Amino acid sequence: MPHSRPFLHRLSPRGLGAWLALAFSVLTVVLTLLLVEVVERAATDQVKSSIGNGLGEMAMQTADKLDRGMYERYREVRLMARRGELVGPSATRAERRRILSDMQSTYGYYEWIGMAGLDGTVLAEARGLLEGNNVAERPWFINALKGTYVGDVHEAVLLAKLLPVQKGEPRRFVDVAFPWMDANGKPAGVLGTHLSWEWARDVERSIIAPVETRHQVQALIVSAEGVVLLGPDGLQDTTVNLSSLDHARKKRTGYVAERWPDGRDYLVGYAATHPVGDYPGLGWHVLVRQELEDAYRPVRELRARTLWSGAVLALLFSLAGLLLARRITRPLQALAASADRLRRGDSQELVPAQRGYTEVRQLSGALNALVTALVHRRAELQVLNDTLELRVEQRTLELERALASVRASEQRIAAIVGAAQDAFMAVDQRGMILDWNPAAERMFGWSRHEAVGWPLAEMILPERYRASIAKALRGFHQGGEFSYGRRLERIVVNRQGTEFMVETTVALAGEGEDAFFSIFLHDISERKKIDRMKSEFVSTVSHELRTPLTSIHASLSLLDTGMAGALPPDVAELIHIANQSCDRLMRMVNDVLDIQKIEAGQMEYRRSVQPLAPVVRHATEAMQGQARQAGVALRLDLAPGAEAVRAAIDHDRVVQVLSNLLSNAIKFTPSGKAVTVGLAQRPGWARLSVTDEGPGIPPAFEGRMFERFAQADAHDTRQRGGTGLGLSISKAIVEEHGGTIGFETRAGMGTRFTVELPLG
Numbered sequence: 001m002p003h004s005r006p007f008l009h010r011l012s013p014r015g016l017g018a019w020l021a022l023a024f025s026v027l028t029v030v031l032t033l034l035l036v037e038v039v040e041r042a043a044t045d046q047v048k049s050s051i052g053n054g055l056g057e058m059a060m061q062t063a064d065k066l067d068r069g070m071y072e073r074y075r076e077v078r079l080m081a082r083r084g085e086l087v088g089p090s091a092t093r094a095e096r097r098r099i100l101s102d103m104q105s106t107y108g109y110y111e112w113i114g115m116a117g118l119d120g121t122v123l124a125e126a127r128g129l130l131e132g133n134n135v136a137e138r139p140w141f142i143n144a145l146k147g148t149y150v151g152d153v154h155e156a157v158l159l160a161k162l163l164p165v166q167k168g169e170p171r172r173f174v175d176v177a178f179p180w181m182d183a184n185g186k187p188a189g190v191l192g193t194h195l196s197w198e199w200a201r202d203v204e205r206s207i208i209a210p211v212e213t214r215h216q217v218q219a220l221i222v223s224a225e226g227v228v229l230l231g232p233d234g235l236q237d238t239t240v241n242l243s244s245l246d247h248a249r250k251k252r253t254g255y256v257a258e259r260w261p262d263g264r265d266y267l268v269g270y271a272a273t274h275p276v277g278d279y280p281g282l283g284w285h286v287l288v289r290q291e292l293e294d295a296y297r298p299v300r301e302l303r304a305r306t307l308w309s310g311a312v313l314a315l316l317f318s319l320a321g322l323l324l325a326r327r328i329t330r331p332l333q334a335l336a337a338s339a340d341r342l343r344r345g346d347s348q349e350l351v352p353a354q355r356g357y358t359e360v361r362q363l364s365g366a367l368n369a370l371v372t373a374l375v376h377r378r379a380e381l382q383v384l385n386d387t388l389e390l391r392v393e394q395r396t397l398e399l400e401r402a403l404a405s406v407r408a409s410e411q412r413i414a415a416i417v418g419a420a421q422d423a424f425m426a427v428d429q430r431g432m433i434l435d436w437n438p439a440a441e442r443m444f445g446w447s448r449h450e451a452v453g454w455p456l457a458e459m460i461l462p463e464r465y466r467a468s469i470a471k472a473l474r475g476f477h478q479g480g481e482f483s484y485g486r487r488l489e490r491i492v493v494n495r496q497g498t499e500f501m502v503e504t505t506v507a508l509a510g511e512g513e514d515a516f517f518s519i520f521l522h523d524i525s526e527r528k529k530i531d532r533m534k535s536e537f538v539s540t541v542s543h544e545l546r547t548p549l550t551s552i553h554a555s556l557s558l559l560d561t562g563m564a565g566a567l568p569p570d571v572a573e574l575i576h577i578a579n580q581s582c583d584r585l586m587r588m589v590n591d592v593l594d595i596q597k598i599e600a601g602q603m604e605y606r607r608s609v610q611p612l613a614p615v616v617r618h619a620t621e622a623m624q625g626q627a628r629q630a631g632v633a634l635r636l637d638l639a640p641g642a643e644a645v646r647a648a649i650d651h652d653r654v655v656q657v658l659s660n661l662l663s664n665a666i667k668f669t670p671s672g673k674a675v676t677v678g679l680a681q682r683p684g685w686a687r688l689s690v691t692d693e694g695p696g697i698p699p700a701f702e703g704r705m706f707e708r709f710a711q712a713d714a715h716d717t718r719q720r721g722g723t724g725l726g727l728s729i730s731k732a733i734v735e736e737h738g739g740t741i742g743f744e745t746r747a748g749m750g751t752r753f754t755v756e757l758p759l760g
Helices: 004-011 016-080 093-106 139-146 198-215 243-249 297-343 358-419 438-444 456-460 463-479 525-560 569-600 613-622 624-630 651-667 699-704 714-720 726-736
Strands: 110-117 122-125 172-181 187-196 217-222 228-230 254-259 265-272 285-291 423-427 433-436 487-493 499-509 516-523 608-611 633-638 646-649 674-682 685-691 740-746 750-758
Touching: 016 093, 016 172, 016 187, 016 198, 016 217, 016 254, 016 265, 016 285, 016 297, 093 110, 093 122, 110 172, 139 172, 139 187, 187 198, 198 217, 198 228, 243 254, 243 265, 243 285, 423 438, 438 516, 456 463, 499 525, 525 569, 569 726, 608 613, 613 624, 613 633, 613 651, 613 674, 624 633, 624 651, 646 651, 646 750, 651 674, 651 685, 651 726, 651 750, 726 740, 726 750
Parallel strands: 633 674
Antiparallel strands: 110 122, 110 187, 172 187, 217 228, 217 285, 254 265, 265 285, 423 433, 423 516, 487 499, 499 516, 608 646, 674 685, 685 750, 740 750
């Protein structure tokens, strides 16, 4: 084995000439094989068609000859049954025997011809056979009286002992019989013949014999039931079931290749007998077969001749290819020698031989030009190489500095992450933990080497929330959807199984398959606890203040209105100031309670479809007292058709919204100016508006307008009062009604608040 490769290498072609010679040889062999395949297929199809059509033609001729022969016998017997001198009552037995004998002598295949009376007694026969015997039970006698004049092939019964012995096989007959009539036209007896089956064999020989010896052709005559009436030894009197017979039964003529019960393949022509004139026929079928081995012998001989011819042609073409290849490669060898001298340092031009062909001259010119260009390129490359080395050295120094900077940055980032108070973890796109800082170890109780490599969901999430991580990752992989940069509050669990609240920020770091999620977690459980305590405290204080404040406010109102009698002016002024302060304190407590209800989702709404104009008037009338004290006029602006505007609302809550907007507008509107309340309709929506003539909203405060406890100016708030909760409460109420609230403002021109509610 170690020496096999060098041996094969020595046998492989070394030069272009050898390769061309090999190519010519291989091409010739391939073309020869293709030609043999094409010729063999075409010849096979042609031979199959030619021989098959010939076999089908022979089958059709045999069937036609059988039909016509039977028709002649059918017509002869029918005419004889009508001859007066034969069937007349005055005819003697001798005369009848003479006439029947003459008829038998005209056609040698009449084995027996005679006539019997209605009782079945044979009256006369051409040779006197069976005269006086009764044939009333014979099928030909019975069928003739019933109208069936031709009987199928059968063996001799009564005549088997009377006729000479036939060599090879028993005698078989085909019956033809007709009734003969008396003077009144009624059946008087039956004239019958037994036609020797040798007639059919002679018909078959007359057609098949010329080709049987040379082409090994065999013919079969098959009955309607599939019984072989005439055929080769071994098939005689057997029942066959073949596709060719099925085609023949369909009254078709043609050929088919099929396998017979003897296990051999045959090309079979088939045809069926047909009625001729008024002869009904017996439904025989003729099959003519030839073995495929004999049928395709010319094709195999043609294939062998083609292969031998191809082998000779391959040898001749190989020799011609070798000579032609040497002539083609001679100039190339000279050119290769010149190129080798150039490789060794000789700068002479690559001039080919004078008798070289055009392609070699073109190649030589191209190589000469290439040599000249290479000399120039070599000098340019030397200069470029020197410059490139200098640049590579500079870039190497720059990369080293950049690498050092990156390492320093990595160290700083690692130090920052390690010293961070918030828990940090890096998670890959499968949800597996890649990094875990000390703060995460303290927060969850898992060390870094325990956490890295585990799914994040199993390490920090309660089991009921783990499916959300899988859903989020699926959304990221399918469409890149993920919440980045937003602070979210989540419930997590530590190693001991204790659940607590954290604030988390997620960012995607890197690109492509190397990208990972950077997650920071801040424990807000203490803050949440403090917020809950604060909310509970505010709610408790508000409820505790509301009851005494209600009593104080009622008492001060009675004193302020003079219900307790006249008071000194200085005392009345103090009572009035105390009443206003108590009123503001009541509103503040109510606002705090409302905001608590909104946060808890306990704010109640009793909505019904009602007109909005009475709601607007109610809110305006309720704020008239505050407006008069501030010296501000309240105006009502109802657009045409406003009285018919209806919506599904809670009357008191919408009045609360308008009251908050009017209170703010009155507070920020200078004395002597006006506040306008409007109601209009646009497609699908009702629009409520409150417009003041105040200084407008500062641009820096517009984004926080609806936030809780938001105040535009603390100094101004102390002068005007307010909790900073009214607009936030109003926004929550409007949105609960399915509406929107917004504002438009211009410095020094005033502000317009707009509420839009869906029509009812």
